[in-house]
Amino acid sequence: MVTGDSEEQRPAWYLEPFEGESVSHYFGRFRRQPAVSISNPARLSRLAKMGPVLSRWEQFYFNPPPTQTELEAIAKLISLDVEKLMALFPPSGERTLHRSTRLCAACYRDAPYHRMEWQFQSVAGCEKHRLRLLSRCPACDTKIALPRDWELGACKQCGMKFVSMVKRQKCY
Structure with missing residues (x-):
């Protein structure tokens, strides 16, 4: 839907990702929003009808990598463009650490x-x-x-x- 200002109307739960943000951080922020009543990744995955993959992603397990179908399902559920969702993941071929979280x-x-x-x-x-x-x-x-x-x-x-x-x- 478009308003008079040509800005797209977003649902109350829409959350814009930060540049370079990790999938784990993004979905934690998403679920903590007042407009979202889903407190765990398993429930969000079930609602998107994609199995328990979101919990794996939030722990930086990407083997196997997300499928296009999974990305499209969760993107549709949270009203986020698939390209923006894909940007939350590591590029193809980039290996991640999943035993410990790192921080600067x-x-x-x-x-x-x-x-x-x-x-x-x-x-x-x-x-x-x-x-x-x-x-x-x-x-x-x-x-x-x-x-x-x-x-x-x-x-x-x-x-x-x-x-x-x-x-x-x-x-x-």
Whole structure:
């Protein structure tokens, strides 16, 4: 539908992805919106009639990679263009780490969201800030939670804010 200003009308639950945002972070943000009453990835997957794949994606498991049918089904359900949804995933051939979530606290301070590129096996540090990526909280040594759970932007164990972790990042 088009308004007089030629802007597309979006449903109340529409959520624009951030540039480079990870699929895990995006769907965590999506489900936390007041207009969305779906609290877990399994239910959202069932509604899209695509099996339990969303939970795998949010944990950075992309083997097998998402199919066009799966992407179209979830994109339709959440009213997002398939191309924008595809941008949340790693490029074809790029391997990801799924045993630990990685974070550049300096990037997060600049714009608080998880970047998909931080999970690439080929990435050791942040090129922009020349800092090593964190996979554990520098205060309590707990693994950084999955981005889908980053509601407070802090360590789930000790509460240290991600933005304050930057002073504990090592040079790259």
